Amino acid sequence: MPLKIAFKPYTFLFKKEAGTSRGVMTERKSWMIRITDEEQPGLEGYGECAPLPGLSFDDVPDFETQLLSVCELFNELDLEVFPFNLSIILEQIVPEHLPSARFGIETALLDYMNGGKRIIYSNTFSTAGKGILMNGLIWMGSYDDMLAQVEQKLAQGYSTLKMKVGAIDFEQELRILASIRERFSKEEITLRVDANGAFSPADVDEKLARLAAFDLHSIEQPIKAGQHDLMANVCKSSPVPIALDEELIGIFDYREKFALLKKIQPPYIILKPGLLGGFQHTKEWIEIANRLNIGWWITSALESNIGLNAIAQFTAGFSNELPQGLGTGQLYHNNFESPLDIRNGHLFYNPNAKWELPRF
Known part of the structure; x- marks a missing residue:
């Protein structure tokens, strides 16, 4: 069964203000990624897309819309993932101008391939x-x-x-x-x-x-x-x-x-x-x-x-x-x-x- 991808936004609240020369942060928004396969219930890979305000290349107002387009394309292609085609999937599905999306989807795919146990790299x-x-x-x-x-x-x-x-x-x-x-x-x-x-x-x-x-x-x-x-x-x-x-x-x-x-x-x-x-x-x-x-x-x-x-x-x-x-x-x-x-x-x-x- 082909893989399916979904995302959900989360807002994380700082315990105390985080100050840098670019300003003070009190909260942080991220989009959680989940990859599943209907034929393997319970096997889920998770990742995180978290553009950093004022710094990330993909800190843009329509980030969520662009992420949605990536996920829709992913779901249309009936993908299966293996070590040999991981880089191909990322290059073909996730544009380079969305680096945090590529990071999150890469993480979720690695998690899925390694059994969905949050062991992204075994070491x-x-x-x-x-x-x-x-x-x-x-x-x-x-x-x-x-x-x-x-x-x-x-x-x-x-x-x-x-x-x-x-x-x-x-x-x-x-x-x-x-x-x-x-x-x-x-x-x-x-x-x-x-x-x-x-x-x-x-x-x-x-x-x-x-x-x-x-x-x-x-x-x-x-x-x-x-x-x-x-x-x-x-x-x-x-x-x-x-x-x-x-x-x-x-x-x-x-x-x-x-x-x-x-x-x-x-x-x-x-x-x-x-x-x-x-x-x-x-x-x-x-x-x-x-x-x-x-x-x-x-x-x-x-x-x-x-x-x-x-x-x-x-x-x-x-x-x-x-x-x-x-x-x-x-x-x-x-x-x-x-x-x-x-x-x-x-x-x-x-x-x-x-x-x-x-x-x-």
Whole structure:
């Protein structure tokens, strides 16, 4: 019997406001994907399409209409899925300009092919209890609020902290970093910062010079994406290693990916499968980065536990010892209950725990 696909929108509510240089979020909308086969009742594959407002290539007003068209085409074609034709289905059914849809449908198909048990990739994380090292995320807020977040993450056992910068007063952000470094050396606590493109061409050099005083591991996207010549110069001269993030969004052609990284030569890139078009596109970025000796790590993009689980299992398939950005599962009041668990700065998957699945 051919596969059938359906979707349903969900709105997830943040426990507290999530502040970045692009603004403050209080809720997050996603579209859950379910793939079924009438001849195999109970076998269901789930995925998540979650365009990130203000950032995703497919953050468009008619996203749901376009997703509906994709699903209608899928259901018309009497599809069956196997490892050898998965990439063909994705390429033929889901347009590249809908990267979050491709991610969600790819995840649901992988889940279905693996028995509908939310084991998207079988590895030591998903089946043997091995944890994934993570950074603890410090959201933008008031000075006191950000300091409180730092204390909370340290108490939770994180050895790498990632702080959003670029929205509150820069001097206050420096004070927060200084307060951490006064207590912990770079050997004790690794510090990352994420500017989300907030620095201007006029002040980026000065701000990077001042940030260098705090022995930072890296800074994500110091200037807005699309300024390739400037970014190449910044990467070459910055005393703080640069990690590209938004710069990668919207690039789907392999040759364009290679040309971008070869031109800019960043020390690191940050990979968000939900924004890049799924796991196959993410694998291409990783392959290119490895060829060019560029470091990388993977982060979620505020998906619910459905999407986060898939990203974590994918991440665990690589031998990457850098802390990953997968600590977003506890952000929402109404997230789906899942086997994902954070302990001592690591993400774990408990195969004995039960899933709360989306209702269709």
